[in-house]
Amino acid sequence: MAHEHKLEIFRGLVKFKNNIQKIWGVLIFLSIVTAVEVVLGIFKPEVLTQNYFIGMKLLNWIFIILTLVKAYYIAWDFMHLRDERSSLRRAIVWTPIFLICYLVFILLFEADYIYNIFKDGFLSWNF
Amino acid sequence: MSTTVTTGTEESVWGGGNQPLNASYGKMMMWFFIVSDALTFSGFLVSYGFSRFKFIETWPIADEVFTHVPFFHGNYPMIYVAFMTFILIMSSVTMVLAVDAGHKMKKNKVIWYMFATIIGGAIFVGSQAWEWATFIKGDYGAVETKGGRILQFVDAETGERAALADFSKALPEDRIKHEKSEGVWFMDEGFKTSFSLNEVVAGFKATPNILIRTETINEEGEKTLLSRQESLAKLKDATQVVEGANLIHNEYGSRLFADFFFFITGFHGFHVFSGVLINIIIFFNIILGTYERRGHYEMVEKVGLYWHFVDLVWVFVFTFFYLV
Structure with a gap:
C-alpha cells in the first residue's frame, strides 16, 4: 500500500496539490481524448483517411496511439502504477x-x- | 535507501523476510490475474484483427452498424458508445476516490463512492444489453447469397439505405412456419423473416429505384453500389432473407463480425457483470465495518484494480470495434 502519491503528470508539466485533484485532472484529460476520438470518428477528415503510413490510414494510427495514451493514464493513475516500485x-x-x-x-x-x-x-x- | 529493510544485516533484498516489490500477496496476485486476463483479451482482439485482415475488402463499416441511441430516432453513429465509454471511465474515477478515502479510513465516503461505482457499472451493463438487442433485431434487412455474402438495398434517389419493408411486395403465398409438433423429428425452423425471398425479389423487380449494395469496399472507403442491371443479375444469387444478426447470419455483412462482436463484447460484459457483483460484496463488507476492524481498506484497492482493468479493456474494444 503506497500511501505517498506522485502528483505530477505529463512528465512534471502539471502538478496537482493532492491525489483527489489528480484523479479529476486525469478524468478531464481522458474525456478530452475520448471526445477527440469520437469527433474524428464521426467526421473522418479526408486528409487522414486518404493518406497512409506503413499500410494503415493516418486516422487509424491516431486512434491506436490515442488508445495507448488512454491506457497509459488508466494504468498509471487509476491503477496507481505510478506509485508502485x-x-x-x-x-x-x-x-x-x-x-x-x-x-x-x-x-x-x-x-x-x-x-x-x-x-x-x-x-x-x-x- | 529501501524503507522495507527490517534487519540491520547485509542480507540481500530477495533473501526473504521482506517485500522486494512493496506489494502485499493479495495485490500481487490480483496483478498476475490481470496480466493473464489481459493476454486472453488481446488474444480475442488479435483474432478479430486476423479475420478482419483476411476479409479486409469486405468487412462491415462499424459506423453503419451501430447508429442508434435509445429514445431517439435517426442516425447517430458512435454517440451511444461514447456515452458508455464515459460512464465506465466515470465509474473508474469514483472507484479511485473510494480507494483514496479508504487510505484515509473514511468509512462513509468509501460507502458512497462504492455505491456510485456500482451504479455506473450497472448502467454500462444495461447499455450493452441494449446494444446487443438492437444489433440482434437488425435495421434494414438484407438477402444472403449462396456464398454467404450479404446484399443490402439502397434507394437510388436519396442514396439512403432501403428497408425490406419499403419495397417488398406481399405475395398471395402461404408460408407456414414449421413447428416442432408438425415434424417427423423434433425440429422447428426458429425465426421466420417478415418477408420471403420471393416477396423481396418481386418487390425489387417492381421498384425501379432500388439498387443493391455489395459488401465490397471501394477506393473511397464506401460499400460498392451496383447499377440497376448489375443489381438484377446479382439478385439471382440470393438464397435467403436475413433480418438482424446472430451467430450464423448477419445482415450487416460478414458473419464473423457478428461472431466476434458477440464474443468479445460478451466476454467483456461478463467481466463488468462479475465486477459489479464483487463490488456489491465489498460494498456490504464496508457497511458491516469489516475493513474498519481489519485496520485497512486494501480489499477496496484490490477490487479497484480489477475494475480499472475492465475499463482498460473497454478502451481497446472501443477502438478496435467502433473506431478503426
Missing part, C-alpha cells in the same frame, strides 16, 4: 507488451497472406 511496474507492463506485439505481428501477417490467397489463388468465395 519500478520492478513491479516493469514486470506487469513489459511482459504483456512483448507477448502482444509478437501475437499481433504473426497473426496479422498470416491474415494478410490468406487475404492474398483468396484474392489471387484459384479460389472462389465471393459469390
Whole structure:
C-alpha cells in the first residue's frame, strides 16, 4: 500500500496539490481524448483517411496511439502504477507488451497472406 | 535507501523476510490475474484483427452498424458508445476516490463512492444489453447469397439505405412456419423473416429505384453500389432473407463480425457483470465495518484494480470495434 502519491503528470508539466485533484485532472484529460476520438470518428477528415503510413490510414494510427495514451493514464493513475516500485511496474507492463506485439505481428501477417490467397489463388468465395 | 529493510544485516533484498516489490500477496496476485486476463483479451482482439485482415475488402463499416441511441430516432453513429465509454471511465474515477478515502479510513465516503461505482457499472451493463438487442433485431434487412455474402438495398434517389419493408411486395403465398409438433423429428425452423425471398425479389423487380449494395469496399472507403442491371443479375444469387444478426447470419455483412462482436463484447460484459457483483460484496463488507476492524481498506484497492482493468479493456474494444 503506497500511501505517498506522485502528483505530477505529463512528465512534471502539471502538478496537482493532492491525489483527489489528480484523479479529476486525469478524468478531464481522458474525456478530452475520448471526445477527440469520437469527433474524428464521426467526421473522418479526408486528409487522414486518404493518406497512409506503413499500410494503415493516418486516422487509424491516431486512434491506436490515442488508445495507448488512454491506457497509459488508466494504468498509471487509476491503477496507481505510478506509485508502485519500478520492478513491479516493469514486470506487469513489459511482459504483456512483448507477448502482444509478437501475437499481433504473426497473426496479422498470416491474415494478410490468406487475404492474398483468396484474392489471387484459384479460389472462389465471393459469390 | 529501501524503507522495507527490517534487519540491520547485509542480507540481500530477495533473501526473504521482506517485500522486494512493496506489494502485499493479495495485490500481487490480483496483478498476475490481470496480466493473464489481459493476454486472453488481446488474444480475442488479435483474432478479430486476423479475420478482419483476411476479409479486409469486405468487412462491415462499424459506423453503419451501430447508429442508434435509445429514445431517439435517426442516425447517430458512435454517440451511444461514447456515452458508455464515459460512464465506465466515470465509474473508474469514483472507484479511485473510494480507494483514496479508504487510505484515509473514511468509512462513509468509501460507502458512497462504492455505491456510485456500482451504479455506473450497472448502467454500462444495461447499455450493452441494449446494444446487443438492437444489433440482434437488425435495421434494414438484407438477402444472403449462396456464398454467404450479404446484399443490402439502397434507394437510388436519396442514396439512403432501403428497408425490406419499403419495397417488398406481399405475395398471395402461404408460408407456414414449421413447428416442432408438425415434424417427423423434433425440429422447428426458429425465426421466420417478415418477408420471403420471393416477396423481396418481386418487390425489387417492381421498384425501379432500388439498387443493391455489395459488401465490397471501394477506393473511397464506401460499400460498392451496383447499377440497376448489375443489381438484377446479382439478385439471382440470393438464397435467403436475413433480418438482424446472430451467430450464423448477419445482415450487416460478414458473419464473423457478428461472431466476434458477440464474443468479445460478451466476454467483456461478463467481466463488468462479475465486477459489479464483487463490488456489491465489498460494498456490504464496508457497511458491516469489516475493513474498519481489519485496520485497512486494501480489499477496496484490490477490487479497484480489477475494475480499472475492465475499463482498460473497454478502451481497446472501443477502438478496435467502433473506431478503426
